[in-house]
Amino acid sequence: MRVRTGAHSIDDNGSMQRRAWKTEKAGRIDRLRLVEESLGPLTDDSVRVRVRAVGLNFADIFALVGLYSATPKGPFVPGLEFSGEVLELGVSVDRPGIAVGDRVMGCIRFGGYADHLEVPATQVRRIPDGWSFEQGAAYLAQTLTAWYALSTLGDVAPGRRVLVHSAAGGVGLQAMALCRALGALPIGTVSGEHKKRFLEARGYDEVIVRDARFRARLEQLLAGRPLHLVLDAVGGTVQRRSFEALAPTGRMVVFGAAEYTPGKNRPRYLSSLWKYLRRPRYDPLWMISDNRSILAFNLIWLWEDQPLFDRLMDEITEFDLEPPHVGKTFPFAEAPAALQYLRGGTSIGKVVLTC
Numbered sequence: 327m328r329v330r331t332g333a334h335s336i337d338d339n340g341s342m343q344r345r346a347w348k349t350e351k352a353g354r355i356d357r358l359r360l361v362e363e364s365l366g367p368l369t370d371d372s373v374r375v376r377v378r379a380v381g382l383n384f385a386d387i388f389a390l391v392g393l394y395s396a397t398p399k400g401p402f403v404p405g406l407e408f409s410g411e412v413l414e415l416g417v418s419v420d421r422p423g424i425a426v427g428d429r430v431m432g433c434i435r436f437g438g439y440a441d442h443l444e445v446p447a448t449q450v451r452r453i454p455d456g457w458s459f460e461q462g463a464a465y466l467a468q469t470l471t472a473w474y475a476l477s478t479l480g481d482v483a484p485g486r487r488v489l490v491h492s493a494a495g496g497v498g499l500q501a502m503a504l505c506r507a508l509g510a511l512p513i514g515t516v517s518g519e520h521k522k523r524f525l526e527a528r529g530y531d532e533v534i535v536r537d538a539r540f541r542a543r544l545e546q547l548l549a550g551r552p553l554h555l556v557l558d559a560v561g562g563t564v565q566r567r568s569f570e571a572l573a574p575t576g577r578m579v580v581f582g583a584a585e586y587t588p589g590k591n592r593p594r595y596l597s598s599l600w601k602y603l604r605r606p607r608y609d610p611l612w613m614i615s616d617n618r619s620i621l622a623f624n625l626i627w628l629w630e631d632q633p634l635f636d637r638l639m640d641e642i643t644e645f646d647l648e649p650p651h652v653g654k655t656f657p658f659a660e661a662p663a664a665l666q667y668l669r670g671g672t673s674i675g676k677v678v679l680t681c
């Protein structure tokens with residue numbers, strides 16, 4: 327028997343029931359199923375959250391098809407970030423500013439596609455006043471990515487020129503905003519005119535549409551001015567051309583490979599193999615003489631360095647940035663459609679599920 331108390335269902339054993347999108351194993355996007363399951367007892371250092379919004383990340387798609395290096399073995403619930411209200415605190419939770427009833431946003435290592443969550447209290451932060459739940463769910467993962475790439479690895483500084491690929495996407499928009507806030511000079515690239523117009527309307531006047539003339543367009547826009555930093559999550563020729571455009575002492579930070587985006591449900595094996603075989607390769611010996619370097623990272627592995635992760639979370643929640651741009655919302659029950667929309671590559675800003 328199941329009993330409903332307010333917004334929550336309780337099972338025969340007194341455990342809270344929740345809905346979650348789960349896959350039995352990675353390999354296909356359409357293995358995702360909406361399930362009802364019990365939440366276990368709340369651990370001492372965790373908080374229980376009634377989720378109101380779930381932020382989608384491109385990594386969710388790669389995880390579902392098994393192309394993501396950190397994909398869990400066996401069944402898993404995808405999802406790296408959420409926002410909601412705190413329902414309960416574990417007995418040892420003592421974080422200033424986190425109390426029952428608070429509006430919080432959080433970043434987790436999988437498990438976010440659920441309407442109730444239990445997460446370590448260190449992984450949540452209060453949603454800034456005036457932000458919606460959707461904006462809260464759109465902030466942490468992508469801002470952490472942009473911030474780590476720009477600051478820790480990219481050594482961004484005022485006056486430095488930064489090439490940001492997919493600049494109208496989730497990470498891209500946060501990178502553009504951070505560059506502006508830090509006095510750096512962002513150049514955005516996008517795949518279509520509608521994204522270029524969107525960025526121009528936000529006051530970014532150096533935006534290139536990445537087409538067959540990408541190299542010429544970049545050279546024309548730079549007009550001999552030095553390019554100091556590239557943020558790349560596309561790969562292939564775009565990455566190679568961007569590296570070639572860097573000035574001496576320049577850095578390229580690589581954190582994704584959207585060119586391997588899967589088809590509707592599965593990887594595109596043949597074209598991915600072709601791209602993999604033709605991928606750009608870099609020789610450290612050339613880098614010494616060129617005096618340009620490449621750095622790479624995946625945020626998911628930074629969880630293993632909790633002090634670093636906590637520090638980055640604190641840093642990005644202390645910024646006074648505008649709330650992130652939520653481009654489209656879908657009801658929680660329509661997660662598969664939301665994933666297909668994000669996979670299509672036309673989205674602007676963040677795609678969010680509302681619960």
Ligand SMILES: NC(=O)c1ccc[n+]([C@@H]2O[C@H](COP(=O)([O-])OP(=O)(O)OC[C@H]3O[C@@H](n4cnc5c(N)ncnc54)[C@H](OP(=O)(O)O)[C@@H]3O)[C@@H](O)[C@H]2O)c1
Nearest residue numbers: 383384492495496497516517559581582584587624625671
């Ligand atoms: N390493 C990390 O820790 C980390 C963390 C977060 C995100 N990422 C990576 O950063 C990138 C951005 O992530 P996001 O979640 O913010 O997604 P997003 O930028 O909102 O969406 C992905 C974007 O990729 C671009 N894209 C390029 N080639 C594509 C293709 N063949 N098919 C579909 N889209 C393509 C599209 O923008 P344009 O067409 O305008 O380029 C699309 O909008 C992703 O590659 C993601 O895997 C890495």
